[in-house]
Amino acid sequence: MAIIYxxxxxLITDSLIMHGIVRLYGDSVREIERIGEKYKIELIxxxxxxxxxxxxxxxxxxxxDKSISKAFLGSSTxxxxxNISNINESPKVFPKWVSDIKNSIENxxxxxxxxxxxxxxxxxxxxxxxSKLYTLHLPLSLIYGKYSQSDYKVIKDSYYRVCYNCFLxxxxxxxxGTSIVRTDKRTSEGTNSVVNILTLIPVEKVRGADVLLLQRxxxxxxxxxxxxxTVLASLLYVLSIGETIYHVSFDVECLVWQLRRxxxxxxxxxxxxxxxxxxxxxxxxxxxxxxxDLLEIIARIKYEFDDFPKFIGLLARDxxxxxxxxxxxxxxxxxxxxxxxxxxISTYLLDRYSKEExxxxxxxxxxxxxxxxxxxxxxxxxxLSKYRLPLxxxxxxxxxxxxxx
Ligand SMILES: [Zn+2]
Numbered sequence: 069m070a071i072i073y074x075x076x077x078x079l080i081t082d083s084l085i086m087h088g089i090v091r092l093y094g095d096s097v098r099e100i101e102r103i104g105e106k107y108k109i110e111l112i113x114x115x116x117x118x119x120x121x122x123x124x125x126x127x128x129x130x131x132x133d134k135s136i137s138k139a140f141l142g143s144s145t146x147x148x149x150x151n152i153s154n155i156n157e158s159p160k161v162f163p164k165w166v167s168d169i170k171n172s173i174e175n176x177x178x179x180x181x182x183x184x185x186x187x188x189x190x191x192x193x194x195x196x197x198x199s200k201l202y203t204l205h206l207p208l209s210l211i212y213g214k215y216s217q218s219d220y221k222v223i224k225d226s227y228y229r230v231c232y233n234c235f236l237x238x239x240x241x242x243x244x245g246t247s248i249v250r251t252d253k254r255t256s257e258g259t260n261s262v263v264n265i266l267t268l269i270p271v272e273k274v275r276g277a278d279v280l281l282l283q284r285x286x287x288x289x290x291x292x293x294x295x296x297x298t299v300l301a302s303l304l305y306v307l308s309i310g311e312t313i314y315h316v317s318f319d320v321e322c323l324v325w326q327l328r329r330x331x332x333x334x335x336x337x338x339x340x341x342x343x344x345x346x347x348x349x350x351x352x353x354x355x356x357x358x359x360x361d362l363l364e365i366i367a368r369i370k371y372e373f374d375d376f377p378k379f380i381g382l383l384a385r386d387x388x389x390x391x392x393x394x395x396x397x398x399x400x401x402x403x404x405x406x407x408x409x410x411x412x413i414s415t416y417l418l419d420r421y422s423k424e425e426x427x428x429x430x431x432x433x434x435x436x437x438x439x440x441x442x443x444x445x446x447x448x449x450x451x452l453s454k455y456r457l458p459l460x461x462x463x464x465x466x467x468x469x470x471x472x473x
Pocket of ligand 1: 075187188191193230231232233234235
């Protein structure tokens with residue numbers, strides 16, 4: 069039996085590393101305890117779920133062949149998940165990411181040898197140009213891009229780099245420990261992308277099996293939507309369409325972080341002739357929120373209104389619906405009165421149906437749900453009346469704003 073500590077990069081990266089370790093070590097993990105932004109993990113040396121590494125190695129081998137099409141990648145729940153998290157469209161980035169995964173698997177060492185309390189300083193993991201270390205891409209860290217902010221100035225800096233094991237486990241964490249909701253929009257200026265990444269983390273001391281249960285809520289393919297969702301709307305969307313579990317016996321937080329990429333064409337200042345593309349990528353927003361009650365509320369809604377996941381999917385089709393999804397998420401999280409948002413949803417559904425007049429009412433989902441929405445209102449009102457206090461522990465951090473291009 070050994071006790072290890074995650075390295076202390078930041079809560080996002082350490083949570084991904086913790087999820088990666090639990091996925092690989094499975095039943096060998098006895099206990100996990102969050103200490104600030106790190107995790108203390110008690111485990112025995114032998115990884116129980118080596119196929120997680122084998123599958124990743126197989127895919128890395130396949131996708132190292134650059135002729136493999138992006139459509140093929142989109143069907144993968146392993147490297148496809150990493151691809152959907154990546155907002156850096158530079159053609160060099162994803163192939164390098166895949167080859168770094170291959171190298172990190174070849175260098176893999178049991179964590180009991182590596183993750184001592186001095187790990188980070190021993191490997192000199194920091195903003196660095198060292199070719200022995202691996203770039204911690206924006207989705208794996210949120211804050212360690214090429215540019216950083218200091219005294220309100222944006223300064224160019226080296227990427228944050230980590231050892232092969234931190235790189236490997238944070239990637240396993242993205243694959244198995246997160247849900248990703250992505251929207252790409254073409255504009256006359258270029259493509260704008262928004263990526264919301266969610267992970268569930270324990271607040272107190274738990275068993276390895278407890279964290280594996282949390283992974284079942286979120287793992288699977290990344291989700292691509294035509295419409296942008298706020299972090300709260302993403303939370304409701306993912307928890308509603310995912311597996312339904314009524315009761316988690318320990319305190320759980322959902323950590324959500326958002327990445328944005330915007331592309332714009334700017335005139336070259338020197339000759340004013342050509343236009344050049346400039347992409348701006350940034351980690352924008354994080355929230356952490358205790359979600360035990362929300363999980364239970366959603367499970368009860370789904371039990372009494374089994375079309376709820378389809379209903380949520382219907383709202384996530386256009387901007388007005390996405391706004392109502394955010395309002396509904398706020399209502400459930402902060403226990404507001406349900407009737408104002410239900411009235412807005414009802415108007416929206418009828419309005420959408422009237423724009424589809426050629427479709428018979430029986431065939432239109434908008435019409436069917438408009439007829440049923442008062443049933444949902446009663447169910448929501450009844451359920452929320454049993455949860456008097458708002459969900460506690462929402463922490464927002466907008467100071468994470470860092471830049472990279
Ligand atoms: Zn490391």
